[in-house]
Amino acid sequence: MLKDLLIKFLPFITLILISCSPKQSEIVVAEYGKNDILMDEFEQAYVKNAGGVEQAKKDSLESYKKFLDLFVNFKMKLRDAKIRNLENDEKLLSELNNYEKSIGTSYLLEKDLYNKGVKRIYDRQKDELRVSHILIRTDSISAEEAEKKALAIIDSIKNGASFEDMAKKYSDDNFSKDKGGDIYYLTAGEILPEFEDLAYETKVGAINSKPLKRDYGFHIIKVAERQKRKPMISASHILIRKNEKVDSTDPKTFAEELLVKIKNGADFEDMAKKYSADPGSAENGGNLGYFRRRQMVQPFDKAAFNLKKGEISDIVETQFGYHIIKLNDIKETAPYEEAKANLRNLYEKSRKQMDYDKLLKEYGKEVNYILLDDAEQEVISNLPEIKLTNDYWKNDFHKNYGNKALFTIDKQEFIVDSLISFSLKNPKNLGKELNKTTFENILKNYADTKILEAKSKSLVKTDPKFASLMDEYKNGIFIFKLQEDEVWNKIKLDSASIYDYYLDTKDSYVLPNRVKYKEIFTTNDSVANYVYAEILNGKDFDTLYLKYNEKPLSQTDGEFIEADKNIISKTAFALKNEGDISEVVKLGNAYSIVKLIEKDLARVKTFEEAKAEVTSAYQDIESANLENAYIDKLKKLYKPKFYYEELKNVFKKD
Numbered sequence: 001m002l003k004d005l006l007i008k009f010l011p012f013i014t015l016i017l018i019s020c021s022p023k024q025s026e027i028v029v030a031e032y033g034k035n036d037i038l039m040d041e042f043e044q045a046y047v048k049n050a051g052g053v054e055q056a057k058k059d060s061l062e063s064y065k066k067f068l069d070l071f072v073n074f075k076m077k078l079r080d081a082k083i084r085n086l087e088n089d090e091k092l093l094s095e096l097n098n099y100e101k102s103i104g105t106s107y108l109l110e111k112d113l114y115n116k117g118v119k120r121i122y123d124r125q126k127d128e129l130r131v132s133h134i135l136i137r138t139d140s141i142s143a144e145e146a147e148k149k150a151l152a153i154i155d156s157i158k159n160g161a162s163f164e165d166m167a168k169k170y171s172d173d174n175f176s177k178d179k180g181g182d183i184y185y186l187t188a189g190e191i192l193p194e195f196e197d198l199a200y201e202t203k204v205g206a207i208n209s210k211p212l213k214r215d216y217g218f219h220i221i222k223v224a225e226r227q228k229r230k231p232m233i234s235a236s237h238i239l240i241r242k243n244e245k246v247d248s249t250d251p252k253t254f255a256e257e258l259l260v261k262i263k264n265g266a267d268f269e270d271m272a273k274k275y276s277a278d279p280g281s282a283e284n285g286g287n288l289g290y291f292r293r294r295q296m297v298q299p300f301d302k303a304a305f306n307l308k309k310g311e312i313s314d315i316v317e318t319q320f321g322y323h324i325i326k327l328n329d330i331k332e333t334a335p336y337e338e339a340k341a342n343l344r345n346l347y348e349k350s351r352k353q354m355d356y357d358k359l360l361k362e363y364g365k366e367v368n369y370i371l372l373d374d375a376e377q378e379v380i381s382n383l384p385e386i387k388l389t390n391d392y393w394k395n396d397f398h399k400n401y402g403n404k405a406l407f408t409i410d411k412q413e414f415i416v417d418s419l420i421s422f423s424l425k426n427p428k429n430l431g432k433e434l435n436k437t438t439f440e441n442i443l444k445n446y447a448d449t450k451i452l453e454a455k456s457k458s459l460v461k462t463d464p465k466f467a468s469l470m471d472e473y474k475n476g477i478f479i480f481k482l483q484e485d486e487v488w489n490k491i492k493l494d495s496a497s498i499y500d501y502y503l504d505t506k507d508s509y510v511l512p513n514r515v516k517y518k519e520i521f522t523t524n525d526s527v528a529n530y531v532y533a534e535i536l537n538g539k540d541f542d543t544l545y546l547k548y549n550e551k552p553l554s555q556t557d558g559e560f561i562e563a564d565k566n567i568i569s570k571t572a573f574a575l576k577n578e579g580d581i582s583e584v585v586k587l588g589n590a591y592s593i594v595k596l597i598e599k600d601l602a603r604v605k606t607f608e609e610a611k612a613e614v615t616s617a618y619q620d621i622e623s624a625n626l627e628n629a630y631i632d633k634l635k636k637l638y639k640p641k642f643y644y645e646e647l648k649n650v651f652k653k654d
Contacts, residue, residue: 029646030072032638037068037075043651045071057651064647072642074479076634081478092477099473104456105449107466108363109356117355118343122336124188124200125343128293130225131199132163132181137172137217150211150218157207163222172217181222185293187229189343193351199223230293232331235304236286238271239278241321246275255315255322262312268326277321290331300325360448367454369447371407376443379404379416380436388432388442392420407447409454414446422446486630491622493615501621502607502614509610513563516597517572520544521551521590528584528591535581541595560600572596 027039043056046067050056086092134153136146153166164180171177188196198212202223211218240246240255247254258275262268269285276282293305300323303316307327316323333339363369384397392398398417405413423429423442432438459466502509518541522528531548535541563573571582575596582594607614 027646027649028643030068030640030642032072032076032640033079035075035079035638037072039646039650042068042071042647046650053651061647064650065642065644068642068644068647072640073631073634076631076638076640077479077482078475079638080634081482084482086478086481087474089481092481096470096474096477100460100470101453101456103469103473104459104466105452107459107463107469108452108456111463113352113355113359114344114347117347117352118340119336121188121343121347121350122339124196125231126229126333127226128185128187128229129199129223130185131183132167132222132224133173133176133183134163134167134171134181134220135173135217136170136211136220139216143213146218147211147213150220154207154209154211154220157220163207182224184298185225187293189346189350193354195219195221196351229333230305230330231333232290232292233304233327234290234329234331235288235307236268236272236326236328237278237281237288237300238268238276238286238324239321240275240323241277244277252315252322255324259312259315259324262324268312286326287328290329360451363451363455364447367451368410369407369451369454370409371447372405375404375406379406380439383434383436383439386434388420388423388429388434388438390424392424392434406443407450409450414450419443419446422449482630483627487623487626490626491619493619498611498615498618499607501618502610505614505617506604506607506610509605509613511600511603511605511609513573513602514560514600515563515569515573516560516600517569518542518545518595518597519551519568520549520593522548522592523550523590525584525591528593532584532593535593541581560598563599568592568594573599 028036029039029042030037046059046064047053047056049067050059081087134150136150136153138146141149149170153170157163157166167177167181171181173181176183186196186199188200190196191199192214194212194214198208198219198221202208202221204223204226207220207222211220238255238258240251240258242251244251245254249257254275258271262271272282272286276286278286281288294301296304297318297320299316299318303313303323304325304327307313307325309327309330311327313323313325316325379401382397382401384395386392386395386397398420402415402417402420404416406416406419407414419442423446429438429442460470461467520528520531520541522531527548531544534544561569563569567585567587571585571592572594573596575582575594578596578598580596582592585592585594
């Protein structure tokens with residue numbers, strides 16, 4: 001709420017730190033009291049407000065002047081906040097500290113986790129790797145035996161043994177072993193993060209010196225190829241099935257003859273429509289649309305991705321038959337800003353948790369995080385059979401172990417009671433059994449939170465961008481407090497003043513012509529004509545309405561709506577007397593018969609009808625008057641001076 005109000009009332013308050021030439025830093029564009037506003041400070045504020053340097057440069061001199069007026073007002077208010085000693089206000093400091101913890105954690109994770117992780121995927125995905133591997137599983141032998149076996153294989157390969165032969169002989173991956181361990185082309189975000197890291201760190205032709213350990217076994221990796229990746233391609237093909245003769249010709253021979261015709265000028269699309277046995281693409285001239293690597297069977301995939309745009313392949317054999325492939329288009333890697341959102345989702349799913357855990361370990365070392373293992377095990381071994389609820393505070397476990405320290409950060413202890421209090425604030429934890437698994441999970445979350453908070457404390461001193469962000473928020477809090485004291489809390493919304501304001505401005509609150517009606521709606525013209533005939537014969541409209549109306553009870557039934565809102569309301573308003581009924585009105589494929597209930601001609605709203613609008617308008621005027629009075633008071637105190645002529649040189653660096 002506070003942040004929204006700051007954005008609404010103070011769009012000009014935020015500043016950024018950008019470099020400026022010495023000359024610009026000496027130009028004074030305004031002064032108040034004994035304080036100068038220099039050109040570079042004005043430019044920084046204006047750029048932030050405008051949304052960028054380029055947009056700021058396009059604005060007019062008049063826009064610069066108006067902004068300078070507002071900026072001086074802002075600076076005078078900040079000076080007033082300092083005079084009032086708001087920087088030592090305990091309530092404001094508490095709010096600022098809470099915000100710093102919250103935004104600091106988000107800022108850290110965005111900077112050190114998401115930005116780096118997403119950019120790494122983007123950079124890696126520019127290439128694709130052809131990788132082979134040998135897997136030694138640990139489900140039939142011990143982990144120690146499996147590791148020894150993997151190391152022996154690595155030694156053999158380094159001494160000249162063929163990777164492919166070793167894979168065929170020893171690999172436990174039945175999918176790839178018969179292919180010499182080949183698992184085809186891969187790119188970042190498609191494989192296990194540890195496997196990905198190792199593959200991208202391994203040179204082409206090389207293998208890893210130590211086996212990669214996983215829960216199920218050990219990997220030995222060889223990178224056979226690294227090349228620029230084509231994110232997506234569009235291709236067309238003609239399929240000739242192996243078991244179907246075409247014009248009494250052997251399928252392969254026919255495919256070869258067809259390829260010759262195409263290379264001699266025959267239209268590919270026409271040939272596909274006429275001869276392709278792929279019902280999904282033949283009628284589209286063989287067009288398969290866009291697809292990624294590994295979406296097609298491997299022989300087709302390999303041939304298609306090796307083609308140049310517009311090039312036609314030789315005959316490609318797959319289990320489906322013989323293919324002639326034409327490459328229509330190649331989608332290049334999108335710019336980072338364009339690809340970032342999708343890559344962030346991929347990062348979340350593929351490796352964010354692994355990177356997060358690794359990052360928290362690094363942060364933990366920096367803030368001197370120490371987990372007290374003995375204390376943790378003692379607490380876990382004595383956990384009561386209770387659920388995570390406020391009943392914890394009544395349990396003997398709280399009395400016996402509540403003050404037990406579980407970990408320290410910079411020598412500050414964090415106890416069991418603090419952990420439980422933290423966990424109870426998360427609705428997802430409420431009602432869970434307080435067992436070993438639950439305890440370990442909430443302890444990790446609590447420790448991570450405290451590590452992040454401790455790490456974020458140093459950001460103001462070490463990160464200029466974050467320092468600027470916090471300075472911006474601090475200024476916002478001070479301005480909000482001043483607005484509250486000088487404007488909002490001084491507004492008196494007494495009924496007499498609001499009514500007097502209504503009397504002075506009531507011509508501004510006008511209701512248009514309105515109408516109240518009832519409608520019999522049907523999609524059948526015969527029914528509509530029958531109902532209208534019944535009405536003419538004296539049948540009751542409401543009875544017919546209940547029987548023949550096909551529309552659910554209208555939102556307008558029994559309520560006034562603007563007469564010009566739609567055809568039906570216009571029809572109703574055109575009726576002369578209350579109770580009059582219209583002829584059948586055709587609306588597209590539907591029909592309506594309308595009964596006039598009541599008209600309300602255009603008029604000034606009563607005070608009760610206009611009260612909400614009047615109160616809002618009165619409040620706005622009072623706010624503006626009080627704001628102006630406050631600014632006038634500051635101007636008398638600081639006597640600001642404006643050097644508008646200097647603004648002709650704004651954004652003109654030497």
